[in-house]
Amino acid sequence: MDKFEHLPESARAELKLMFEALSDADRSTLFASLAEPGSQIGTSSASDNYTFLSKLSEFGLAEEISLGIDLPGASDMKLTSFRLSEDASAFIRSLIDSL
Numbered sequence: 411m412d413k414f415e416h417l418p419e420s421a422r423a424e425l426k427l428m429f430e431a432l433s434d435a436d437r438s439t440l441f442a443s444l445a446e447p448g449s450q451i452g453t454s455s456a457s458d459n460y461t462f463l464s465k466l467s468e469f470g471l472a473e474e475i476s477l478g479i480d481l482p483g484a485s486d487m488k489l490t491s492f493r494l495s496e497d498a499s500a501f502i503r504s505l506i507d508s509l
Contacts, residue, residue, distance in 0.1 A: 421469055428462045429505045436462070441506070444499050450475060455488035463492040471498035 417425075432440075436459040443451045453460045466472040472492045494502070 417469055425465060426505055428465060432458050432462060440502055443494060450491040450493050452491045466498050471495050
């Protein structure tokens, strides 16, 4: 049974395109989080990882956890972290395997 059958095919395709567009540095952050289940991925709203993780969150595959930190002079930048669900970790592994 497909663990991601609740995701419409269009959502899977969108997430795959977003993942493929990530830089090697952004991907390495995701890879590291897969090695530590339940870990949090810190990021800022200015990063591509934030966009990707936010989209995972929209589909119920990640939980956004506000850090409540304000950077002086960067009021437009939001610092946050995300925790991936087990399904998200498996989904990201499937994306890695498809590269």
